[in-house]
Amino acid sequence: MNRRWLAPVIGAVLLTSACGGSSDGGTSTDPANAAAASAETSAGEKVEDGVTDYLGYVGGERKKADTALPPVTLGWVNVEGTANGAPEATKGAQAAVRYVNEELGGIDGHPLALKVCEIAAAEEEGQRCGQEMLNDSAVPAVAFGNVFVGDQSFNSVLAGKKPVLVSVATGPSVPTAKNTSIVFGDLSHVFGPWGSYSRDVLHARTAAVVHTNTPSDKIAAKAAGEAMEKAGIKVKSVGFDAQATDLLGPVTAAGGQSADVIVPITAGQGCVGVAKALKQLGSTKPVVSTPICLSPDVAEGLGGDLPKWTYGVAQTLPSDSSAPDVKAYTKASTSAGLSKDDQGKVWAAVSWTSVLTYTKVLNAVGADKITPKTVGAELARFQGPVIMGAPKVACGKYSDAPAVCNDxxxxxxxxGKGEFTPATGWLRPPA
Known part of the structure; x- marks a missing residue:
């Protein structure tokens, strides 16, 4: 299968694993999501244009950085080089650096640079990156790409001595790490809006949560269930083995045939398995997912298209070409040399956000006053807006996850065929 429109769709992937089914390869789920499809887009905080003026946002100047001046260097840590890595995260960050230097005047005229440390697959590699960033006096601050392994050893070394900016927290230790800000959210706290959406838009009273029995999916399922229970929805959650392909049993046990809303939390073959189970049950209920199942293997397993469901994300979809902030990102990142394929991938997009956020912070501090302390203090004051993200964030809102800034x-x-329609504005957890 080779569908050109799939490339930008895959860029919708964000935060957690979830997907669901259709009755014929993902193309006949319109009845199942009839309520979602007809929902008024006025639900949630109104979505304005977002950040479209990068020059004003970062407080820069329309000129090139002066290469005669010493660079301001950011540390950059990312998992890549293996099948599960995200090299596009580094590509997005590097494109943003080029854009800052070519179009936004650098940092007070100084060129911006990245010091990159890659993690391949082992937890102990994070320790090496932590030591590199800590011991380099030219690096006042660090940013993460997709660091889902190595984060614990990294944080044990850095120990809050330098600030860390994270777009999406995928590593388990990141939400509680010292001197850290996560601007798009983490696995546990971004699921609150699932409760608000299910209650206020779908008017659901019962929910079926079906999840893979992996540590991260258990956390996500627990968070989603608690959010919906807080919204007054009765939840039944059932897990299944990651290797299972016939999921009729778990889906039935969770009440997938009768619940008012179905929330699958899985990936890859799990998405396909849930899809086939829902087809067997003849389910016509809405499915609300996170977008990990928007992947080529799921589309292939379902006959060529992705499930026509509702997807919740903590970002404006990079594939939503109608959104003004996405148009601004696409135009700017194209000028900076980011390929079309990479533009639509979420890790490139959120890494672009991270670098421009740091540019805003560093300009506010001033090139001659940049230290880990001054950058950390300015970053701690950041309240948004987030580029292609929430209009306002609050770091430190949660005592159990002080690094989390967004919920x-x-x-x-x-x-179908790469087309998304916004169903809500920005939703918060149920009150």
Whole structure:
């Protein structure tokens, strides 16, 4: 299968694993999501244009950075070089650096640079990156790409001595790490809006949560269930083995045939398995997912298209070409040499956000006053807006996860063949 429109769709992947089914390869789920498809887009905080003026946002100047001046260097840590890595995260960050230097005047005229440390697959590699960043006096601050392994050893070394900016927290130790800010959210706290959406838009009273029995999916399922229970929805959650392909039993046990809303939390073959189970049950209920199942293997397993479900994300979809902030990102990142394929991948997009956020912070501090302390203090004051993200964030809101700055999400209805329609504005957890 080679569908050109799939490339930008895959860029919708964000935060957690979830997907669901269709009755014929993902193309006949319109009845199942009839309520979601007809929902008014006025639900949630109104979505304005977002950040479209990068020059004003970062407080820069329309000129090139002066290469005669010493660079301001950011540390950059990312998992890549293996099948599960995200090299596009580094590509997105490097494109943003080029854009800052070519179009936004650098940092007070100084060129911006990245010091890159890659993690391949082992936890102990994070220790090496932590030591590199800590021991380099030219690096006042660090940013993460997709660091889902190595984060614990990294944080044990850095120990809050330098600030760390994270777009999406995928590593388990990141939400509690010292001197850290996560601007899009983490696995546990971004699921609150699932409760608000299910209650206020779908008017659900019962929910079926079906999840893989992996540590991260258990956390996600627990968070989603608690959010919906807080919204007054009765939840039944059932797990299944990651290697299972016939999921009729777990889906039935969770009440997938009768619940008002179905929330699958899985990936890859799990998405396909849930899809086939829902087809067997003849389910016509809405499915609300996170977008990990928007992947080529799921589309292939379902006959060529992705499930026409509702997807909640903590970001404006990079594939939503109608959104003004996405148009601004696409235009700017194209000028900076980021390929079209990479533009639509979420790790490139959120890494672009991270670098421009740091540019805003560093300019506010001033090139001659940049130290780990001054950058950390300025970053701690950051309240948004987030580029292609929430209009306002609050770091330190949660005592159990002080690094988490966001608990908001938007919901999109997938129409098929790469077309999404916004279903809500920014939703917060149920009160």
């Amino acid at each position: 908001q999400a938007r919901f999109y209805q997938y129409k």
